[in-house]
Amino acid sequence: xxxxxxxxxxxxxxxxxxxxxxxxxxxxxxxxxxxxxxxxxxxxxxxxxxxxxxxxxxxxxxxxxxxxxxxxxxxxxxxxxxxxxxxxxxxxxxxxxxxxxxxxxxxxxxxxxxxxxxxxxxxxxxxxxxxxxxxxxxxxxxxxxxxxxxxxxxxxxxxxxxxxxxxxxxxxxxxxxxxxxxxxxxxxxxxxxxxxxxxxxxxxxxxxxxxxxxxxxxxxxxxxxxxxxxxxxxxxxxxxxxxxxxxxxxxxxxxxxxxxxxxxxxxxxxxxxxxxxxxxxxxxxxxxxxxxxxxx
Amino acid sequence: xxxxxxxxxxxxxxxxxxxxxxxxxxxxxxxxxxxxxxxxxxxxxxxxxxxxxxxxxxxxxxxxxxxxxxxxxxxxxxxxxxxxxxxxxxxxxxxxxxxxxxxxxxxxxxxxxxxxxxxxxxxxxxxxxxxxxxxxxxxxxxxxxxxxxxxxxxxxxxxxxxxxxxxxxxxxxxxxxxxxxxxxxxxxxxxxxxxxxxxxxxxxxxxxxxxxxxxxxxxxxxxxxxxxxxxxxxxxxxxxxxxxxxxxxxxxxxxxxxxxxxxxxxxxxxxxx
Ligand SMILES: Nc1ncnc2c1ncn2[C@@H]1O[C@H](COP(=O)(O)OP(=O)(O)OP(=O)(O)O)[C@@H](O)[C@H]1O
Ligand SMILES: [Mg+2]
Numbered sequence: 001x002x003x004x005x006x007x008x009x010x011x012x013x014x015x016x017x018x019x020x021x022x023x024x025x026x027x028x029x030x031x032x033x034x035x036x037x038x039x040x041x042x043x044x045x046x047x048x049x050x051x052x053x054x055x056x057x058x059x060x061x062x063x064x065x066x067x068x069x070x071x072x073x074x075x076x077x078x079x080x081x082x083x084x085x086x087x088x089x090x091x092x093x094x095x096x097x098x099x100x101x102x103x104x105x106x107x108x109x110x111x112x113x114x115x116x117x118x119x120x121x122x123x124x125x126x127x128x129x130x131x132x133x134x135x136x137x138x139x140x141x142x143x144x145x146x147x148x149x150x151x152x153x154x155x156x157x158x159x160x161x162x163x164x165x166x167x168x169x170x171x172x173x174x175x176x177x178x179x180x181x182x183x184x185x186x187x188x189x190x191x192x193x194x195x196x197x198x199x200x201x202x203x204x205x206x207x208x209x210x211x212x213x214x215x216x217x218x219x220x221x222x223x224x225x226x227x228x229x230x231x232x233x234x235x236x237x238x239x240x241x242x243x244x245x246x247x248x249x250x251x252x253x254x255x256x257x258x259x260x261x262x263x264x265x266x267x268x269x270x271x272x273x274x275x276x277x278x279x280x281x282x283x284x285x286x287x288x289x290x291x292x293x294x295x296x
Numbered sequence: 297x298x299x300x301x302x303x304x305x306x307x308x309x310x311x312x313x314x315x316x317x318x319x320x321x322x323x324x325x326x327x328x329x330x331x332x333x334x335x336x337x338x339x340x341x342x343x344x345x346x347x348x349x350x351x352x353x354x355x356x357x358x359x360x361x362x363x364x365x366x367x368x369x370x371x372x373x374x375x376x377x378x379x380x381x382x383x384x385x386x387x388x389x390x391x392x393x394x395x396x397x398x399x400x401x402x403x404x405x406x407x408x409x410x411x412x413x414x415x416x417x418x419x420x421x422x423x424x425x426x427x428x429x430x431x432x433x434x435x436x437x438x439x440x441x442x443x444x445x446x447x448x449x450x451x452x453x454x455x456x457x458x459x460x461x462x463x464x465x466x467x468x469x470x471x472x473x474x475x476x477x478x479x480x481x482x483x484x485x486x487x488x489x490x491x492x493x494x495x496x497x498x499x500x501x502x503x504x505x506x507x508x509x510x511x512x513x514x515x516x517x518x519x520x521x522x523x524x525x526x527x528x529x530x531x532x533x534x535x536x537x538x539x540x541x542x543x544x545x546x547x548x549x550x551x552x553x554x555x556x557x558x559x560x561x562x563x564x565x566x567x568x569x
Contacts (some may be wrong), residue, residue: 179414186408187427188400202417
């Protein structure tokens with residue numbers, strides 16, 4: 001009997017260690033795999049040229065990834081600027097000001113938004129956002145635009161990120177203890193002053209990490225963005241011009257990647273770039289959280 | 297609202313003069329207070345007079361409504377939307393439950409000390425300055441003066457004077473609790489509401505808080521919730537025993553604990569501690 005229990009004890013621990021090793025090793029394997037596959041490309045061009053050049057002529061073995069990197073950054077930047085304030089304000093409202101009932105009502109709504117497949121967001125972008133930009137918004141600024149633009153990509157991406165970031169922020173604000181709010185109120189603060197000086201301040205590490213994870217997710221989001229962003233290789237940051245983010249490059253071209261020499265390596269390299277950039281975003285935000293926790 | 301440093305010192309002096317002629321007129325009077333949460337009748341027709349510059353101890357089994365009663369007194373019940381409060385609470389002839397006075401101003405008349413210390417997420421200095429700034433004081437010198445004075449009042453000044461701009465997280469729980477007391481005193485309350493302020497503390501820190509209360513009662517009225525009978529005996533001028541949302545008995549600790557009238561109090565004294 002005791003044997004059996006000790007055996008189970010050992011076995012379960014082993015399983016846990018095994019599972020965690022898989023989680024640890026997996027990203028490493030992916031990174032190495034991508035690097036190995038992308039390696040032939042480095043014989044043609046240096047890493048600096050690959051990242052900084054903006055000439056994209058696969059047939060002539062000219063692979064400059066700058067337009068794609070910038071495309072991703074532009075779209076992500078717009079998405080962040082649009083979604084961050086909305087998420088922050090709604091999370092504060094839902095956790096601090098609204099009734100419990102309304103919160104119960106909102107939870108499934110947020111979950112539905114979070115669970116929708118990205119194709120649906122893409123389709124919604126095509127039938128609503130794209131025409132809206134080409135017919136109303138662009139003319140308003142005196143610009144002619146097809147509607148398939150960086151702005152459309154950014155808007156669609158923002159809407160996709162909102163439930164994701166919002167859920168995390170709600171979690172963050174719910175963990176601020178009631179006693180802390182009561183302390184601030186009893187010192188004579190109004191409710192809004194309490195939210196500003198105590199709830200938000202206490203939540204800053206959480207807010208930063210929610211935004212960080214949101215940005216990382218936005219950066220890698222492919223399908224919906226690809227459907228509305230226009231997919232044109234260029235480096236300008238103009239809201240009403242088309243762009244071409246990294247993930248879209250991979251998704252659009254993996255089918256023909258073997259037909260052009262070096263093209264497969266180039267696509268693998270773009271995947272590697274994506275991998276590294278998302279890793280960097282995560283590291284930077286981890287560092288921010290560490291800093292704010294330290295000086296809290 | 298905006299006092300000069302001299303005026304503040306004068307204010308302190310008048311309080312010191314008042315020490316000598318302690319009057320027993322009540323600062324706080326509760327009439328027919330009822331609190332409901334849905335069907336749950338949490339406080340049942342509470343009537344209570346709190347005399348000035350005394351320590352009133354609220355005693356009673358867990359869940360009898362002591363915390364709720366304290367929260368009514370500074371209207372923290374407002375933020376719990378499921379609580380319905382009715383009745384009257386008079387502080388200085390102002391019925392705070394039915395008044396046009398701003399709620400933050402009412403709350404500044406009471407200092408709240410919780411079961412656990414909740415330092416605000418800012419430096420030690422700013423924790424104490426928080427309430428002073430909310431009162432509209434901007435003069436740096438005066439804020440410095442107040443911060444120092446109130447940290448000294450709770451005996452924390454020497455321990456933190458070199459670390460004023462650190463996070464309160466570096467302090468021990470007992471020190472944090474004294475910091476919370478100091479920041480409450482900094483807004484110059486009339487009444488201190490203390491909800492089991494020593495229950496999370498070690499014996500020595502508890503002793504320090506207890507001794508502070510003994511000094512503070514010269515200038516403030518203290519309403520203290522505690523589960524420690526001996527603490528009640530040591531500190532109380534008046535004990536109010538509650539059970540199940542009602543006030544069962546009240547009186548001086550000597551009278552109440554020597555000759556408990558109700559069966560509930562007898563039982564509480566046997567099992568309660
Ligand atoms: N927001 C609320 N909603 C519903 N019921 C509540 C709420 N706050 C308190 N109660 C109920 O009111 C009763 C009294 O609670 P309270 O916290 O005042 O008790 P207490 O005397 O302070 O107990 P303890 O000694 O354990 O701190 C409890 O039965 C509790 O369940
Ligand atoms: Mg309580």
